[in-house]
Amino acid sequence: MRTSNGLLSSILLASRILATPIQINNSPITLPIAVHINAEGGTLALINRDRARFQAMTARGFAKSVENNTNIPIPVNDNGQIYLANVGVGAGNYSLIVDTGSSNTWIGANKPYIPSPKSIDTGMPVGVSYGSGGFIGEEYIDTLTIGSDVQLIQSFGVANESAGFNGLDGILGLGPDDLTEVSTPSNDVIPTVTDNMVMQGITKARLVGVSFVPSESAGGVPNGQLDFGAPNLSKYVGNITFTPKTTTAPASEYWGINQTITYGDARTPLLSPTSGFVDTGTTLLYIASDAFETYQASTNAVLDETTGLLTVDSVENLQSLFFTIGGREFEFTPNAQIWPQSMNSLMGGSTNATYLVVNNIGTPTGSGVDFVDGFVFLQRFYTVFDSDNSQIGFANTANTLDDVN
Ligand SMILES: *[C@@H]1O[C@H](CO)[C@@H](O)[C@H](O)[C@H]1NC(C)=O
Ligand SMILES: *[C@@H]1O[C@H](CO)[C@@H](O)[C@H](O)[C@H]1NC(C)=O
Ligand SMILES: *[C@@H]1O[C@H](CO)[C@@H](O)[C@H](O)[C@H]1NC(C)=O
Numbered sequence: 001m002r003t004s005n006g007l008l009s010s011i012l013l014a015s016r017i018l019a020t021p022i023q024i025n026n027s028p029i030t031l032p033i034a035v036h037i038n039a040e041g042g043t044l045a046l047i048n049r050d051r052a053r054f055q056a057m058t059a060r061g062f063a064k065s066v067e068n069n070t071n072i073p074i075p076v077n078d079n080g081q082i083y084l085a086n087v088g089v090g091a092g093n094y095s096l097i098v099d100t101g102s103s104n105t106w107i108g109a110n111k112p113y114i115p116s117p118k119s120i121d122t123g124m125p126v127g128v129s130y131g132s133g134g135f136i137g138e139e140y141i142d143t144l145t146i147g148s149d150v151q152l153i154q155s156f157g158v159a160n161e162s163a164g165f166n167g168l169d170g171i172l173g174l175g176p177d178d179l180t181e182v183s184t185p186s187n188d189v190i191p192t193v194t195d196n197m198v199m200q201g202i203t204k205a206r207l208v209g210v211s212f213v214p215s216e217s218a219g220g221v222p223n224g225q226l227d228f229g230a231p232n233l234s235k236y237v238g239n240i241t242f243t244p245k246t247t248t249a250p251a252s253e254y255w256g257i258n259q260t261i262t263y264g265d266a267r268t269p270l271l272s273p274t275s276g277f278v279d280t281g282t283t284l285l286y287i288a289s290d291a292f293e294t295y296q297a298s299t300n301a302v303l304d305e306t307t308g309l310l311t312v313d314s315v316e317n318l319q320s321l322f323f324t325i326g327g328r329e330f331e332f333t334p335n336a337q338i339w340p341q342s343m344n345s346l347m348g349g350s351t352n353a354t355y356l357v358v359n360n361i362g363t364p365t366g367s368g369v370d371f372v373d374g375f376v377f378l379q380r381f382y383t384v385f386d387s388d389n390s391q392i393g394f395a396n397t398a399n400t401l402d403d404v405n
């Protein structure tokens with residue numbers, strides 16, 4: 001799977017030597033991220049983009065799990081609610097989508113690359129197709145600035161052609177690094193930012209903690225944060241519970257886990273232990289169609305044709321969903337199950353209706369991807385993507401039980 005020949009790998013090796021030695025941090029390297037909302041086409045379009053994304057991830061994951069390195073597109077274009085990171089690349093600043101479902105970092109969709117004096121053009125063509133968008137260009141090596149003062153030497157794509165990224169500059173790829181294999185003709189693995197921080201002595205662990213905040217919790221100005229190298233103690237409460245990456249394809253090729261979901265005080269089973277994705281680039285929470293039917297029956301929800309979302313008369317009638325991950329139960333409250341009401345009309349819904357963020361994956365249990373814990377889930381729990389130990393951790397946060405709707 002991993003080849004280590006070719007120009008790119010020797011340049012990648014050289015880039016480690018070029019890196020300025022920095023004192024190794026026990027504390028995380030912190031990068032603030034800001035929420036970005038794309039309301040185009042309302043929730044109906046959002047759900048279509050979500051579905052296109054996890055269906056493509058599924059097809060690509062199955063192919064990869066049998067060593068078929070077909071470059072099947074993964075849509076990660078500007079969808080619904082996403083987080084953006086401001087990252088310095090060379091002598092410019094770029095607004096990049098934080099994506100755990102893809103692994104190439106690239107710029108150039110909007111603003112041109114401004115090389116620093118350290119810039120190296122590797123001459124290596126690079127391209128990733130995201131289904132409803134994508135880019136092609138060339139792989140460069142230059143300084144990447146995280147926050148105000150952390151610099152690393154990073155190989156990244158500079159797009160000369162791209163589609164699907166209006167007003168955004170590209171992607172900060174935080175998925176498993178071997179997803180980069182098919183993006184260049186050499187099939188080399190291109191180290192991610194998380195990898196390079198360790199290789200260049202900036203952090204001790206190939207790990208990134210993702211802190212999202214419920215849309216309305218921060219006084220209407222939602223904030224998020226990435227922490228590289230170590231979880232940030234100020235972003236969660238209690239313990240982090242880790243669970244191994246799932247071994248079930250195709251979720252095994254991404255950040256995927258096994259989990260159980262039940263509904264309400266009676267713990268009505270929706271999903272028995274099964275595999276799926278944990279994904280920052282999917283907006284809603286998706287479950288297998290049979291689980292979705294049980295959820296709809298349990299909540300007396302009605303599918304609203306205009307928005308594609310389930311709707312209920314009142315939040316008062318909802319009970320919590322319970323996710324069992326790594327042997328621990330996490331509570332996803334009634335309030336967490338509601339689409340932010342302040343965004344109802346923006347997304348094509350009616351102002352006073354109560355819409356739900358739990359949606360149908362479109363395939364029955366047993367397909368390999370029986371859930372996608374998307375953005376709306378990750379807003380309620382601190383999530384740690386630990387590459388060194390192939391595990392994902394979850395913890396409660398100060399906002400887990402917030403009533404924001
Ligand atoms: C944790 O996050 C806060 C900001 O939210 C930051 O000020 C702090 O430096 C980070 N690191 C540690 C070790 O707490
Ligand atoms: C690789 O996988 C793709 C998608 O599943 C399939 O269309 C293609 O035929 C496969 N190629 C080979 C050589 O198996
Ligand atoms: C990039 O952003 C950082 C932090 O916001 C700022 O200090 C720096 O001056 C910016 N650099 C450029 C070239 O705009």
Ligand SMILES: *[C@@H]1O[C@H](CO)[C@@H](O)[C@H](O)[C@H]1NC(C)=O
Pocket residue numbers: 124125126136137138160161
């Ligand atoms: C963009 O870059 C790719 C890969 O290097 C190259 O094949 C293509 O011809 C370039 N296109 C343009 C318009 O420069």
Ligand SMILES: *[C@@H]1O[C@H](CO)[C@@H](O)[C@H](O)[C@H]1NC(C)=O
Pocket residue numbers: 238239
């Ligand atoms: C955290 O884990 C430790 C050791 O397993 C346990 O003793 C403690 O009660 C846990 N704390 C919380 C807040 O869950």
Ligand SMILES: *[C@@H]1O[C@H](CO)[C@@H](O)[C@H](O)[C@H]1NC(C)=O
Pocket residue numbers: 244245246247248258273274275
């Ligand atoms: C996840 O579930 C699958 C299917 O039940 C099982 O084979 C596997 O051992 C479980 N655990 C992990 C870590 O994949």
Ligand SMILES: *[C@@H]1O[C@H](CO)[C@@H](O)[C@H](O)[C@H]1NC(C)=O
Pocket residue numbers: 313352353354
């Ligand atoms: C929303 O408001 C409209 C107009 O005031 C009303 O007709 C409708 O019944 C309300 N719907 C709900 C779900 O409260």
